Ligand code: SF4
């Protein structure tokens with residue numbers, strides 16, 4: 208037998224010189240596709256969460272408005288008002304809340320000035336323990352505005368942007384640095400120093416100073432605010448993710464929370480929709496449970512997951528007792544947040560601990576000169 212090569216007749220090549228034919232194998236695929244068992248329940252998490260956000264934003268606007276008119280009556284040209292000072296404004300004084308919490312823990316006495324700030328802080332810490340950093344995505348007005356800004360950015364530019372990983376990690380550390388500074392400052396103060404600070408003119412009208420900061424925003428303040436707004440259009444939750452020390456404190460608290468977003472790897476089809484919508488850029492599709500301090504319990508990932516019984520906020524399994532991680536339904540989370548907020552605020556109000564008992568005459572004396580009140584320095588009384 209002979210073989211023709213380029214028109215020449217050559218003798219047959221012995222078969223043992225040929226490599227054996229390659230075994231025909233199916234092309235390896237990255238992962239065997241799992242069958243989607245589609246969920247049939249309707250998800251109410253986002254409408255519920257947005258209702259909470261809207262209601263809390265309105266509550267803050269209402270409180271801010273009353274507080275403004277209450278302050279104005281003490282200023283030259285201001286008209287008298289029958290409104291009482293709304294103590295809820297102390298939710299905007301997180302450092303005072305922290306100082307008062309330390310004072311309360313050490314003395315077992317409810318502080319006389321700005322106690323509402325402390326009760327609100329306790330309520331938000333309790334929420335973080337039970338429902339991750341839910342305060343940030345369900346209640347915080349700054350969180351709500353941030354969310355609407357990045358959604359607006361998404362509509363305008365058709366996308367949001369992610370910073371490079373090294374920069375993102377570095378910037379995320381900033382909020383912990385700020386928190387560390389405030390915790391260090393508060394923890395280094397003795398009980399009598401805390402009381403002296405709160406009773407100083409600056410401490411008494413710290414809320415008015417905060418209001419005036421926004422009312423009389425200087426050039427630097429306006430530029431910083433402008434930069435934050437623009438950055439928030441491009442980067443999801445820019446302020447919350449990188450700079451908010453309050454969120455950092457709640458995030459650290461949430462680390463010990465038994466409730467976590469948990470993924471059932473058996474039924475998950477690895478579509479990665481959950482990771483794509485996560486505003487905290489967490490790799491939800493790769494993890495079994497989200498332990499990160501960045502998880503705000505917004506449930507966006509749960510809302511978008513197409514697979515039945517796959518992604519949920521749930522409690523841990525109890526071996527020998529509960530074989531499946533018990534889920535926390537949306538209604539239970541919403542009810543829990545409402546109970547913690549109204550329960551703690553209601554307790555403080557009905558027990559007479561909610562309001563700062565400052566005589567009218569003191570406000571008459573301090574408020575017209577609010578801009579002159581300066582922060583007491585260490586050692587000053
Ligand atoms: S993991 Fe889910 S609940 Fe947590 S922040 Fe991301 S989307 Fe929200």
Ligand code: SF4
Pocket residue numbers: 470474475476477478479480481482491492511512513514517518
């Ligand atoms: S959304 Fe996430 S958890 Fe749900 S199926 Fe897709 S990858 Fe899995």
